[in-house]
Amino acid sequence: MQRRKIAEKKMRVVTYISTYGAKCLHKGKGICLEAGAKGRDFFRYPLHDDTGDNISKDNAYYGDLTVLYWIWKNGEKGKGTCISFRHYNKYLMIREKKVLGYLNENPDGWIVARKVSNPPHNFPEEWRSFRKIINEKYPLYFDALRRLYRDDGSGSQCNATNMFITSSGQMHEYCCVLFKICRDLREEVGNTDHKRSDQRYCAFMAERFLSVYLETHHLPRLEVDVCRSSLALYWLRKIAKSAGFSMAWKPVKEAEQLLFRYSRHSSYDDGE
Structure with missing residues (x-):
């Protein structure tokens, strides 16, 4: 037991938060990083x-x-560094102590969102291109892709949201594969004239690919709930904080649980 406690102390979790503005749910010690910054001259x-x-x-x-x-x-990066990647409007509901305990016991482990059912991809030609690329250039992953997702891109085994917590080494291995696939997909599909929320085809495919990657490599995973924000909850938390209530204030926690219960959906529905 003592040895485990010492090992856990040597590990640290670095949380990065992808954000598009000032709004950020439960920032804590997270490092906010602005997305889509190219060409802008104002940053928060x-x-x-x-x-x-x-x-x-x-x-x-x-x-x-x-x-x-x-x-x-x-x-x-570096030995003992665990990377938590989350978004401004949602995060994985797990305490840091449990994160360290799990990754200490499972050095190659991943903490991800619970599996959900995902709808068919909105644009069939993009899904066909993704399948074609996996089949022809990354065949190691094709069997898992076929098992987990139907011909239209729908399925019930998707660790969605593009959020995770894992070691920096595991993240590196994953990103090496993911971004090669995304690069090939960009070359294959090119630019589109879809509305903004539908353009993110690389992100939509990555949501599906995480489950494929974990299954293919037989990596241990811990699935946890996701807390999603809403404007009402955002202001509820702001008011609670300004009134001097703890962030563990019961009405806030109950609101978070209700939000999760009735918002378990793919990020297809999360406009930027």
Whole structure:
């Protein structure tokens, strides 16, 4: 037991939050990183995805993945570093102590959102291109892709949201594969004239691919609930904080639970 406690103390969790503005649910010690910063001249946070090695200019097609790419290329690394990647409007509901305990017991483990049913992809030609690329260039993953998702992209085994907590080494291995696939997909599909919330086809495919990747490599995973924000909950938390109530204030916690219960959906529905 003592040895485990010592090991856990040596591990640390670095949380990066992909954000598009000032609003951020439960920021805590998280590091906010502005997405889609290329071409802008006003920023709310010191870090944004258009510095260093980046793909910020393609944010319309990658969504929050431009921040994940930045973390992969420019973020903190090293032995004992665990990366938590989340969004401004949602996060994985798990305490840091449990995170450290799980990853200490499972060095190659991943903490991800619970599996959900996902709808068919809105644009069949994009899904066909994704399947074709996996089949022809990354055949290692094709069997799992076929098992988990139907021909229209729908399924019931999707660890959606593009959020996770894992070691920096595991994140590196995943990103090496993910962003090669996304690059090939961008070349295959190109630009689209879809509405903004529908353009993020790389992000939509990545939601599906995480489950495929974990299953293919037989990686241990811990599935947890997701807390999603809403404007009402955002202001409820602001008011509670300004009134001096703890963030553990019972009405706030109950509202979060209700929000999760009735908002368990793919990020297809989460406009930026």
